[in-house]
Amino acid sequence: MPTLSEIVDLLHGWYPPSTADSWDAVGLVAGDPAAPVAKVMFAVDPTLDVAQEAVEWGADLLVVHHPLFLTPVHGFAATTPKGRTLHTLTQGGCALLTAHTNADQAVGGVSEALALALGLSDLTPIRPAPGPALDKVVTFVPHEHAESMRAALTAAGAGAIGDYDSCTFSTPGEGRFRPLDGATPVIGSVGGLEVVPETRVESVLPRSRRAAVVRALLDAHPYEEPAFDLIELADPLTAVTGTGRIGTLPEMSLRAFAASVAEALPATAHGVRVGGDPDRVVRRIAVCGGAGDFLLDQLSGTDVDAYVTSDLRHHRAGEFVESGGPALVDVAHWAAEWTWLPVVEAKLVAAMGDTVSTRVSTRCTDPWQFRI
Numbered sequence: 001m002p003t004l005s006e007i008v009d010l011l012h013g014w015y016p017p018s019t020a021d022s023w024d025a026v027g028l029v030a031g032d033p034a035a036p037v038a039k040v041m042f043a044v045d046p047t048l049d050v051a052q053e054a055v056e057w058g059a060d061l062l063v064v065h066h067p068l069f070l071t072p073v074h075g076f077a078a079t080t081p082k083g084r085t086l087h088t089l090t091q092g093g094c095a096l097l098t099a100h101t102n103a104d105q106a107v108g109g110v111s112e113a114l115a116l117a118l119g120l121s122d123l124t125p126i127r128p129a130p131g132p133a134l135d136k137v138v139t140f141v142p143h144e145h146a147e148s149m150r151a152a153l154t155a156a157g158a159g160a161i162g163d164y165d166s167c168t169f170s171t172p173g174e175g176r177f178r179p180l181d182g183a184t185p186v187i188g189s190v191g192g193l194e195v196v197p198e199t200r201v202e203s204v205l206p207r208s209r210r211a212a213v214v215r216a217l218l219d220a221h222p223y224e225e226p227a228f229d230l231i232e233l234a235d236p237l238t239a240v241t242g243t244g245r246i247g248t249l250p251e252m253s254l255r256a257f258a259a260s261v262a263e264a265l266p267a268t269a270h271g272v273r274v275g276g277d278p279d280r281v282v283r284r285i286a287v288c289g290g291a292g293d294f295l296l297d298q299l300s301g302t303d304v305d306a307y308v309t310s311d312l313r314h315h316r317a318g319e320f321v322e323s324g325g326p327a328l329v330d331v332a333h334w335a336a337e338w339t340w341l342p343v344v345e346a347k348l349v350a351a352m353g354d355t356v357s358t359r360v361s362t363r364c365t366d367p368w369q370f371r372i
Contacts, residue, residue: 002355004095005033007040007061010351011099014344015109019129019241020102025067030086031095037061039357040348042341044334045365046096051085053361055092062089063344065110065337067098103340105129105241108347110289113340115245117264118308120285125242126295130235133207138200139217139228140175142187146199149220153201156216157209168203175227186222204233244288244295246304254280254306254327261308261329265339268332269368275317276327282306286326289336293317300325310336334366 008028020026041059043050046068054062068082078087089096103109105125115123137158141149150168153159159167175198179185188194205213210230217228252260255278262272282305288295292309293316299307304326310333317328341360349358 001036001038002352003033004028004031004035004037004061007037007348007352007356008033008097010348011063011097011344014347015099015103015106017102019105020100024101025070026098026100026102029068029096029098030090031061031097035060035093035095037095037356039359041359041361042345043361043363043365044337044341046085046098047365048081048085048088049363050361050365051088051092051094053363054094055088057359059094059359061095061097063097063099065098065100065103065340067100068096099344103344104289105243107240108343109241110337110340111243111245111287113343114287114289114308114336115247115285116343117339118261118285118287119249119264120245120247120287121249123245123247125240126244126246126286126288127298128242133235134204134233135207135210135213136202136204136231136233137213137217137228138202138231139221139226140173140198140200141221141223141226143172143197143199145220145222146170146201149201149217150203152216152220153203153205153213156205156213158203158205158213160206161204168201170202171200173198173200184224186224207232244286244292244309246284246286248284251281251283254278254282257282257285257306258329261331265331265335266362266364268335268364268366269371270332270335270366271371273330274327275321275330276306280305280327282327287336289340290333296320296325302326308336332366332368334364 017027037060039059040061041054042063044065046064076083076086078084104111154166159165161167175196178193179188179190181190183190187196218226254276258272258274284304286299286304286307288309291311293312296316306327306329308329310331312328312330345358345360
């Protein structure tokens with residue numbers, strides 16, 4: 001039987017807390033990392049009803065999307081709704097873990113799950129996540145020292161590109177210099193102009209390894225005063241992670257697409273609201289799980305035909321439709337994000353096999369209960 005810490009490490013590997021927005025509160029909320037875990041339940045919201053369902057089923061861990069405590073608190077007495085939820089879980093021996101904005105952007109995350117649930121293919125992020133900050137280091141050494149320099153840079157953390165390491169590039173050339181009074185040159189003599197066959201060695205490195213790589217370069221370089229360049233590289237924005245997703249599906253009318261959205265998502269009182277010509281042909285679709293009107297400006301003027309998201313505000317939506325942008329399909333926040341639960345459940349089952357039992361809560365925690 002795995003421990004809670006082992007399950008947490010898996011989830012954090014898929015949805016790293018470091019990728020969450022700065023205002024977010026994600027990770028393990030309650031629970032003993034050393035405790036064994038036999039049952040894991042997944043839900044969107046940590047409501048009291050969901051907590052009671054988890055405890056009644058005998059869950060050892062409840063994984064939710066929305067944080068229980070998004071803002072700081074000074075206590076969690078059972079006299080408040082959030083306190084009652086946590087009290088129910090802890091009294092029942094059930095840990096609580098939140099994966100929120102770190103799960104929104106990830107591969108296998110919320111927006112990707114929503115896109116796949118709607119039948120989209122060829123997915124790319126609406127707003128790609130920035131890649132790790134990279135530098136390029138360039139130095140020049142006599143030919144016979146080129147191999148030792150490459151090895152030193154690699155050992156210090158340079159030269160990793162995707163699934164490859166030891167990545168460097170070298171070109172031959174000539175180095176020219178004149179040692180002045182006070183110098184103790186390795187090659188040549190004070191006052192004499194030297195021309196030395198040299199190899200240019202260059203490699204990329206994570207910016208976090210900059211100091212270590214420069215130290216390694218200086219230590220490995222044979223010259224008293226090594227020449228080197230350190231260049232900050234621009235983010236290529238080639239990440240497969242990021243905010244929202246854009247994909248394609250076979251051409252159909254907006255009316256037919258909206259009907260397919262309603263069929264694909266869990267039923268709610270909110271339903272599916274549509275802004276746009278019902279007969280408009282749509283093929284390129286953008287989605288964002290949760291509240292997504294912050295992406296409207298980015299989608300305006302693109303080749304996207306329709307945008308599926310939640311919590312669109314009246315004036316922003318009205319202006320967007322009037323400006324001729326993509327059609328808008330507004331769905332229930334809970335329903336859109338619920339599509340992620342079977343995905344993360346399947347990932348855990350694939351990783352842990354029959355060592356844990358899993359359950360996806362189908363309890364609708366959308367705040368809107370009915371409509372007239």
